Amino acid sequence: MPSAREMRSRIRSVGNIAQVTRALQAVSASRARKAEQAVAATRPYASKAWQVLQHLSNQPGRAYLHPLLTERAEQRRILVVLVTSDRGLCGAYNINVVRFALERFRRTQADVHYVVIGRKGREMLVRRRGALRAEFSGLPAEPEFADVSAIGRLTVDEFLSGQADQVHLVYTDYVNLLTQIPRQVKLLPLELETQAGRVAEFAGEALRPSAYMYEPGETELLDQLVPRFTALQVFQAILESQASEHAARMVAMRNATENAKELVSALRLDYNKVRQQAITSDMLDIAGGAEALAQARRA
Numbered sequence: 001m002p003s004a005r006e007m008r009s010r011i012r013s014v015g016n017i018a019q020v021t022r023a024l025q026a027v028s029a030s031r032a033r034k035a036e037q038a039v040a041a042t043r044p045y046a047s048k049a050w051q052v053l054q055h056l057s058n059q060p061g062r063a064y065l066h067p068l069l070t071e072r073a074e075q076r077r078i079l080v081v082l083v084t085s086d087r088g089l090c091g092a093y094n095i096n097v098v099r100f101a102l103e104r105f106r107r108t109q110a111d112v113h114y115v116v117i118g119r120k121g122r123e124m125l126v127r128r129r130g131a132l133r134a135e136f137s138g139l140p141a142e143p144e145f146a147d148v149s150a151i152g153r154l155t156v157d158e159f160l161s162g163q164a165d166q167v168h169l170v171y172t173d174y175v176n177l178l179t180q181i182p183r184q185v186k187l188l189p190l191e192l193e194t195q196a197g198r199v200a201e202f203a204g205e206a207l208r209p210s211a212y213m214y215e216p217g218e219t220e221l222l223d224q225l226v227p228r229f230t231a232l233q234v235f236q237a238i239l240e241s242q243a244s245e246h247a248a249r250m251v252a253m254r255n256a257t258e259n260a261k262e263l264v265s266a267l268r269l270d271y272n273k274v275r276q277q278a279i280t281s282d283m284l285d286i287a288g289g290a291e292a293l294a295q296a297r298r299a
Helices: 004-057 091-105 119-127 144-161 197-205 216-299
Strands: 079-082 111-117 132-136 165-177 179-186
Touching: 004 119, 004 144, 004 165, 004 216, 079 091, 079 144, 091 165, 091 216, 111 119, 111 144, 111 197, 119 132, 132 144, 144 165, 144 179, 144 216, 165 197, 165 216, 197 216
Parallel strands: 079 111, 079 165, 111 132
Antiparallel strands: 165 179
């Protein structure tokens, strides 16, 4: 059994770890709230952009179809944009989203390549020998649209150049502080007909189809809106994933703090037993010595 000094040192070490995990829990809770507010702030713009795209796709007599809206007859190459984190200590957050992505595209006959956002995802894919196309890491704690627009441009260029016949986005959807769900969205080609429900979800109302005259023309608007909204979807996915990461880290640090407290209680109990045994042993030694001295005097 360890000595009392060793047990006191271990109790201090576990207590210090509990202080660190408690501080990380508080920081993650604050960052999760900020990330949740950032997600909510992007929804009005996303809603209006979806509405404009939906109206353009439903205009009577529209003959022009943007290349980013055109479904290809054969899907030989698939590009997956996978959003993970740069740091750990967030429980099973990264493992869940990477496993979800690998399972979703495991049975496909097409060649699957990955654009990974976050160092943890890159490390996991390298260990699993996934085909890595590009990696983005070191994003700011509170990213702006300009910080992630390069990722959107990369996906658009890969699709237009024929390097990818489909582009999918895999990220962690933030529901609340206790629930985060991996999600897969088809990014390119955009499927406006199947996304009307998403606009209603953002705007809180149903779309009413109407005929509009746009200035500039439909072609110019699509050339600007479709690539920009593709980047916006990536931006929203990153915000959702960051909120999920902070929430998962908060829960993981809370569990770690509680486990540390339980371990400290168990160690203190063992320490008290060791100290009591030492005191009892010392008292027996004293009593034995006194008895021996008394017998020597009587003799």
